[in-house]
Amino acid sequence: MVEPAVNGTKNVIVASAEAKVRRVVFTSSIGAVYMDPNRSPDVVVDESCWSDLDFCKNTRNWYCYGKAVAEQAAWDMAKEKGVDLVAVNPVLVLGPLLQPNVNASTIHVLKYLTGSAKTYANSVQAYVHVKDVALAHILVFETPSASGRYLCAESVLHRGEVVEILAKFFPEYPIPTKCSDEVKPRAKPYKFTNQKLKDLGLEFTSVKQCLYDTVKSLQEKGHLPVPTPHEDSIKIQS
Structure with missing residues (x-):
């Protein structure tokens, strides 16, 4: 689950850079955002939150682990290749x-x-x-x-x-x-907050x-x- 998610993401970013596209919209997931046992119940989940990879591995939650490492790979590769990347996290x-x-x-x-x-x-x-998810991408x-991540909930x-x-x-x-x-x-x-998309x-x-x-x-x-x-x-x- 993890390997194709990460490698596939990197391949798309590289291809986008080669094709000189103006913007890439990456469909990520809430799974890359909220899996954090140390987060207080009073903390508002927003675009700055990331799932705890060790917690995902220890609980064998490979879906959330895969989503988190794939999105991080997208950001890293986009920065390296100079690609304008925006992520939607439904x-x-x-x-x-x-x-x-x-x-x-x-x-x-x-x-x-x-x-x-x-x-x-x-x-x-x-x-x-x-x-709403489709419209968020548009x-x-x-x-x-538009920039960064957008929590879609x-x-x-x-x-x-x-x-x-x-x-x-x-x-x-x-x-x-x-x-x-x-x-x-x-x-x-x-x-949670969805204010960025409302804006x-x-x-x-x-x-x-x-x-x-x-x-x-x-x-x-x-x-x-x-x-x-x-x-x-x-x-x-x-």
Whole structure:
């Protein structure tokens, strides 16, 4: 996971320098930002934050490790080659699917609708709409003053809040109502800022709309049974 991420990133930066492109927009991840056990819960996660590589290795979180070292390699190579680089760091991306099959991000929601997940985890997750991620790339690409990293996130929710939203919109599905860990205190959402993208004019789609669009897309792609129009219209109004 790590080697192709790093080498692929370096190759793109080198090719960009040779082609004399004016700007490269690098899609990184929140995984390169927030994995730091030493960060205080009161600290606001922003573009200056980096994941702790030793912590990622010790916990065998190779996804976050790979994202962090790949982005760092991009910055190092861009500096060496004189490439104008801007990075977008999205959180978990939801919304309409382009492809027919489900991906890891969509399974995060689908499992709560099919009955495969009987409980929800005592954990938190940040979310963003795929259309907002796409627009973020356009804005940092087209805005001459854009520079550095851009955290792309709309909300941080506890899994309990996610299932509550899903149950309100789609009560016909077997959405879990119990937490898998009722002994420990409820995990608290971390603080973050998306002000840099807002300053470029991005107006984020609400997380409720994000979850709703995801389920509608799963229905359209045949991954979920579709309720009757009458039932659907009642849910939206409520």
